[in-house]
Amino acid sequence: MKHVSTFPQSDHDHDHCVVAILAHAEDVCRRKKVRLTPQRRQVLEIVAESHAAVGAYEIMDRLTTDGKRPAPITVYRALDFLITQGLVHRLASLNAFIACPRAGSRHGAQFLICKRCGNIGELNDHSVDRAIAGAASDVGFSVSAPVVEVAGLCMNCRHDAKPDAA
Ligand SMILES: [Zn+2]
Ligand SMILES: [Zn+2]
Ligand SMILES: [Zn+2]
Numbered sequence: 001m002k003h004v005s006t007f008p009q010s011d012h013d014h015d016h017c018v019v020a021i022l023a024h025a026e027d028v029c030r031r032k033k034v035r036l037t038p039q040r041r042q043v044l045e046i047v048a049e050s051h052a053a054v055g056a057y058e059i060m061d062r063l064t065t066d067g068k069r070p071a072p073i074t075v076y077r078a079l080d081f082l083i084t085q086g087l088v089h090r091l092a093s094l095n096a097f098i099a100c101p102r103a104g105s106r107h108g109a110q111f112l113i114c115k116r117c118g119n120i121g122e123l124n125d126h127s128v129d130r131a132i133a134g135a136a137s138d139v140g141f142s143v144s145a146p147v148v149e150v151a152g153l154c155m156n157c158r159h160d161a162k163p164d165a166a
Helices: 014-032 038-048 056-062 072-084 126-138 155-160
Strands: 088-091 096-099 109-114 120-123 147-152
Touching: 014 038, 038 056, 038 072, 038 096, 056 072, 056 096, 072 088, 088 109
Parallel strands: 109 147
Antiparallel strands: 088 096, 109 120
């Protein structure tokens, strides 16, 4: 399977990412025998449109046709489905969503959130998962999904940054 790189170059062909994410989603839904309805697929397409996170209201705006906004509940239901299938992640610190190109189930992840361009890279480093689970169990806490959101600057933005500002 082809993986979308964690932090793509700013001049990369993003259509490839979108095609890969949608193909992956179709594959996951087929395997799990769940339906990627046109509406769910459309919401995923909007979320996948960039490597930055998108908020629920932005999704509603983009789904608006002929000035008719979809009911918020339909968007939230579609997002719920996509999150349950592991195809979309909700970033708590941003209250926004990104598409997951990799897993077909709920999983722990480390999200690297670029403060400048807003792009988000997803790492799935199991040693981090284990470290969190270990430290939590030391205090009697059982971890269901170790998710970490880390703010910083991506490689592209670090290159753009003025040396004296670094
Ligand atoms: Zn891309
Ligand atoms: Zn993921
Ligand atoms: Zn950046």
